Amino acid sequence: MKTHIASAAATNKMSYWKRVRAVGGVAAAVTAAVVLSATPASASGDYSGLSMVAGSGGFSDDWNDEGILSTSRHTSSNATCLWQKVLWADGHLPWNDIDGVFGSKTRDATIAWQRAYGGGADGVVGKDTFSKAGQYLKDTDGNGSVDTYQGTGGRSFLVSRTADGDYTFYDRSGEKRLAGYNYRTCT
Structure with a gap:
């Protein structure tokens, strides 16, 4: 037993x-x-799966599938810096607040921008918000390529696409930057 x-x-x-x-x-x-x-x-654009703000072909729909920018998504990034340039060009964010960090000032400016352009004013830059901003991408020199974001606040800034379709812009210090979601080098 x-x-x-x-x-x-x-x-x-x-x-x-x-x-x-x-x-x-x-x-x-x-x-x-x-x-x-x-x-x-x-680690990338929420809708496109790409690590950069990007486009291909004609530029009129380039920003229709970009990632989410907010106080909790891609908060510190060059994509956020590009968005802050949009807010500045449309008269919603002071030049000195363009730093690539999506904090409370950027959230509040985004809400004001969303109210001005229609749609949900939640302070989150998602597909609809990016798409509406993309309507202000312009070809000012007539060569068929995007070269400017023409803001409604009387300001504009230079943007372009690389051969791979990745968006570039100039930061506050005049440095050309790639609009990436996963890092911040802009100032």
Whole structure:
């Protein structure tokens, strides 16, 4: 009888550790899957999947599928700096507040911009907001390529696309920057 009890206890102990290893393996696999699936979405344009504000072909619809910019998404980025230039050109953000950080001033200016241009005024730059701003991309030299954001506040700024379709702009210090979602080099 003692042998049978000892054998059952050893079997139960062995089953316990097999279950622990199995659960640990499943948890590790689930964690890895979540991390791998979440990384690309958080590291790039939410709708296009690209890491840059980009376009192709005619530029009239270039900004229809851009990522989300907000106080919690792509908060510190060159894409945010590009958006702040839009806010400045349309008279909603002072020049000195263009820094590539989507803080409370940028959120408030975005709400004012959204109210002026219609749609939901939530302070988040999503597909609709970017798309409306894209209507002010212009070809001022007539060569068929985008070269200017023509703001309604009497201001404009130079933009262009690289051969790969990635948008560039000049920051406050006059440096040409790529409008990326994953880093901030603009000043």
